[in-house]
Amino acid sequence: MTRISVTVDGVESTDEVEPRTLLVQYLREARGRTGTPVGCDTSNCGACTVLVDGRAVKSCALLAVQADGREVTTVQGLSNGALHPVQRAFHERHALQCGYCTPGMIMAAVDLLRETPDPTEQEVREGLEGNLCRCTGYQNIVAAVRDAAAELRGAS
Amino acid sequence: MTATQDTGTREVGTARRRKEDAHLITGQTTWTDNIQLAGTVHAALLRSPMAHARIRVDVSAARNEPGVVAAYSGADLADELAGLPSAWQVTPDWVAPEHKPLATDEVRYAGDAVAVVVADTRAHAVDALDAIEVDYEPLPVVLDMERAMADDSPLVHSDAGTNVCFRYSDTFGDVAGAFADAPLHITRRYVQQRLVPCAMEPRSVVVAPVPAAGEYTVWSSTQIPHFVRLFLALLTGVSESRIRVIAPDVGGGFGSKLDIYAEELLTFTLARKLGRPVKWTETRSEAFQATIHGRDQIQDLDLACDADGRIRGLRVNLLADMGAYLQLLTPAIPLLGRAMFPGIYKMDAYEFGCVGVFTDKTPTDAYRGAGRPEATFAIERLLDELAAELHVDPLEIRRRNWIRHEEFPYDQIAGLTYDSGNYEAATARATELFDYAGLRAEQARRREAHDPVQLGIGVSTYTEMCGLAPSRWLGDRGYAGGGWEAASVRLLPTGKVEAVVGTSPHGQGHVTTFSQIVADTLGVPFDDVEVVHGDTAAAPAGLDTYGSRSLAVGGVAVWRAAQRVRDKAKTLAAHLLEVSEDDLDFDGGSFAVRGTPGATKTIQEVAFAAFAAHSIPEGFEPTLSADFVLEPDDFSFPHGTHLCAVDVDTETGRVTIRRYVAVDDVGKVVNPLIVEGQVHGGLAQGIAQALHEIAVYDEDGNLTTGTMVDYTPPSAADLPSFTTDRTETPSTTNPLGVKGVGEAGTIASTPAVVNAVVDALRPYGVTDVPMPCTPERVWRAIHEAQGGTS
Structure with missing residues (x-):
């Protein structure tokens, strides 16, 4: 077992983990952050995307020990009372159906907009190609991300 | 929001944002795998790497591994585990081999489970699988349906003596007459490749027993909690009343969770044996092998026509791959397409035959559309081929054959009555949005110029049957159950409303849609309606969600139950206002005495009066609640016109969708946002079949497209934006005028895209490209048509 200290959604905790524990398993099982789901076992689907020190990471592609000393934000820590503009845009644009890909999609979109504040449709599509959705056909997701981009630019 | 507006259409037709979203966008979800009960142990399954083998399994070493609570082979549990059900006996002499949750002596596809380990953690359970010893004695494998039908084929089930599951045929009209002397035949073979549904949430089951009481609570990522309860009761002997099944947040299904799975029965049995909660969650790699697949048909088609392209008759012969076993509806899926091959067209005769065949592959079952995409693909591809043969525009050949709007209701050749439609209107709107004439002109220019990137235009004018289903229709076809749907509506003392429904959503937005229906019917605010679903303790009656049935059947049940509540409220309001019911108007949530201003009771006031019951008319039952179980009169038939423009790079074979227009007619629309x-x-999903996805097995029966990176479900970067619009021709088979929409896009789009690809390549002599139309397949099709070797 290895001792790690990770800040998750603003709360720091020190835990003993097996070295093979994936970050997503640590988040779900040790930290109870079950808002981040697992959709595959080959790091393709992106459902488990979180922010590590502000950058989008597939939390199944990182070991928990690699997150030692770092700050993790999950979809559960994204909103501070009020919804984050990306969350609100997903609701307004009907950018989710079953909602299973949504946490990862939202976190990937947050990082995309950090890097590209005014993305074209194509830039959104390519920026989110590591996150699979089986319900929406992506059109409303793309629209939501661009709406959120406009709102974030207006706010900054 | 006030409740003073007109109750007729205040909510219905409004693009309400979904009530479902709040917890999904904040991660406050209850996926089955999130459920962590004290004392839970975790099950992991060992699956066969061989497609067909005799097995001997020894789990004893696994029992000594760290954290292991129990380990069993199929043989260990043979007496305790019943065979899994197949509920649709399509012919009296079908072959339905026993299907044990764990294989006992033979495995019949790669992924067939052979043993289970239960441990304190999931990791320990998975670790201990390595300690299980299995001797696999390889047996001959058969993967190809035509090979499987040969006399000398290896048998998937040796004791069955055949790989044929069933043979079915039907004839309508004078087939011989229609085909005799027909001047024109379009004869084709199309292959519907095998697909993997890929709902984003893998399946998961948690079973919590109360051993002393013999009670069980089951959480399952399922579309059909009511069926799961029924079948667990039938298969285990535990009374239904002691089994509660909950479908919590469910992350998509598309038919793949319309099943009774081995792991549901196994997890239940383990919880019963061990007397503690047991959890099983599949990995995505397991899902590729152990969750049902879809499609997988070979279609032999013959369209007989007059010289001017009028259809005389259609012959359809299908081979349908069952996979190794029958799941809940496996053999019925190709037969659900039986009546849909004629599509929207008039013809004099129709012949349908289907052979269901076992192979050593994952079982097939319902996948979005379930038989109808296959049928629609066939007829829509044939119509484009017919148009090409006659050098007629594909829209014109359809106009010559389709049912005209004034001919509805229309008794079509295969025995269905199409309730309503207006193919002319949808097509006119689609061609306008698409700029059909402009794109045809561009296509002509680019052909003339020998542009290496050719423009193709594909048409699909589809219909589908939805609203599964009149119970008698199901019974006549060998299905064990019915097709009704149940709802209860309760006006609570506070004036809030609970609608308890028997459908079980997993992304469709039932909570929002049904709230809109109830709000209008009772004149209450949208936000005052709660919809309860997916829990057999809270919603004991229901037949769940599949087949585009939830609005057309379940929504109508909700509406009728709400009407009953309103009628009951009116009786009490009349009593309280001391007038006759005939003197009351109901508007905006208030009962008002006609001609007496101020003499009103709001429905909320009536609700409390019904709860208090201090003053009620004789015979009036206190509280305001009502049930309705709706037996559907008939199916409804949405339709639409889809037009697709593709650029095909003839040098690389790459296909790019340039424009896609979908004009759908799904009857009256409750929530346009959800419909879109x-x-x-x-x-x-339809485009994914046309361009991207295929389940590929190697010659030994290994699924080589067994991960998302190999199977390539499309990402945002692979798909275009769509232009969607609607025409609205109300259904006549239900009083809301609604039709289903869940499967329409999938059914329509596959042939539209493939027709476009083939259209682009017609100058090269190409008449077909097998799906999925990947660059390699497109390139090969061009080279083969040009006489080259590929």
């Missing part, structure tokens, strides 16, 4: 979302998602 369903169309988008349907299009994506």
Whole structure:
């Protein structure tokens, strides 16, 4: 077992983990952050995307020990009372159906907009190609991300 | 929001944002795998790497591994585990081999489970699988349906003596007459490749027993909690009343969670044996092998026509791959397409034959559309081929054959009555949005110029049967159950409303849609309606969600139950206002005495009066609640016109969708936002079949496309934006005038895209490209048509 200290959604905790524990398993099982789901076992689907020190990471592609000393934000820590503009845009644009890909999609979109504040449709599509959705056909997701981009630019 | 507006259409027709979203966008979800009960142990399954083998399994070493609570082979549990059900006996002499949750002596596809380990953690359970010893004695494998039908084929089930599951045929009209002397035949073979549904949430089951009481609570990522309860009761002997099944947040299904799975029965049995909660969650790699697949048909088609392209008759002969076993509806899926091959066209005769065949592959079952995409693909591809043969525009050949709007209701050749439609209107709107004439002109220019990137235009004018289903229709076809749907509506003392429904959503937005229906019917605010679903303790009656039935059957049940509540409220309001019911108007949530201003009771006031019951008319039952179980009169038939423009690079074979227009007619629309979302998602899955996805097995029966990176479900970067619009021709088979929409996009889009690809390549002599139309397949089709070797 290895001792790690990770800040998750603003709360720091020190835990003993097996070295093979994936970050997503640590988040779900040790930290109870079950808002981040697992959709595959080959790091393709992106459902488990979180922010590590502000950058989008597939939390199944990182070991928990690699997150030692770092700050993790999950979809559960994204909103501070009020919804984050990306969350609100997903609701307004009907950018989710079953909602299973949504946490990862939202976190990937947050990082995309950090890097590209005014993305074209194509830039959104390519920026989110590591996150699979089986319900929406992506059109409303793309629209939501661009709406959120406009709102974030207006706010900054 | 006030409740003073007109109750007729205040909510219905409004693009309400979904009530479902709040917890999904904040991660406050209850996926089955999130459920962590004290004392839970975790099950992991060992699956066969061989497609067909005799097995001897020894789990004893696994029992000594760290954290292991129990380990069993199939043989260990043979007496305790019943065979899994197949509920649709399509012919009296079908072959339905026993299907044990764990294989006992033979495995019949790669992924067939052979043993289970239960441990304190999931990791320990998975670790201990390595300690299980299995001797696999390889047996001959058969993967190809035509090979499987040969006399000398290896048998998937040796004791069955055949690989044929069933043979079915039907004839309508004078087939011989229609085909005799027909001047024109379009004869084709199309292959519907095998697909993997890929709902984003893998399956998961948690079973919590109360051993002393013999009670069980089951959480399952399922579309059908009511069926799961029924079948667990039938298969285990535990009374239904002691089994509660909950479908919590469910992350998509598309038919793949319309099943009774081995792991549901196994997890239940383990919880019963061990007397503690047991959890099983599949990995995505397991899902590729152990969750049902879809499609997988070979279609031999013959369209007989007059010289001017009028259809005389259609012959359809299918081979349908069952996989190794029958799941809940496996053999019925190709037969659900039986009546849909004629599509929207008039013809004099129709012959349908289907052979269901076992192979050593994952079982097939319902996948979005379930038989109808296959049928629609066939007829829509044939119509484009017919148009090409006659050098007629593909829209014109359809006009010559389709049912005209004034001919509805229309008794079509295969025995269905199409309730309503207006193919002319949808097509006119689609061609306008698409700029059909402009794109045809561009196509002509680019052909003339020998542009290496050719423009193709594909047409699909589809219909589908939805609203599964009149119970008698199901019974006549060998299905064990019915097709009704149940709802209860309760006006609570506070004036809030609970609608308890028997459908079980997993992304479709029932909570929002049904709230809109109830709000209008009772004149209450949208936000005052709660919809309860997916829990057999809270909603004991229901037949769940599949087949685009939830609005057309379940929504109508909700509406009728709400009407009953309103009628009951009116009786009490009349009593309280001391007038006759005939003197009351109901508007905006208030009962008002006609001609007496101020003499009113709001429905909320009536609700409390019904609860208090201090003053009620004789015979009036206190509280305001009502049930309705709706038996559907008939199916409803949405339709639409989809037009697709593709650029095909003839040098690389790459296909790019340039424009996609979908004009759908799904009858009256309750929530246009949700309807549009369903169309988008349907299009994506239909396009995925046309261009991206195929389940490939190697010669030994290994699924080589067994991960998402190999199977390539499309990402946002692979798909275009769609232009969608609607025409609205109300259904006549239900009083809301609604039709289903969940499967329409998938059914329509596959042939539209493939027709476009083939259209682009017609100058090269190409008449077909097998799906999925990947660059390699397109390139090969061009080279083969040019006489080259590929």
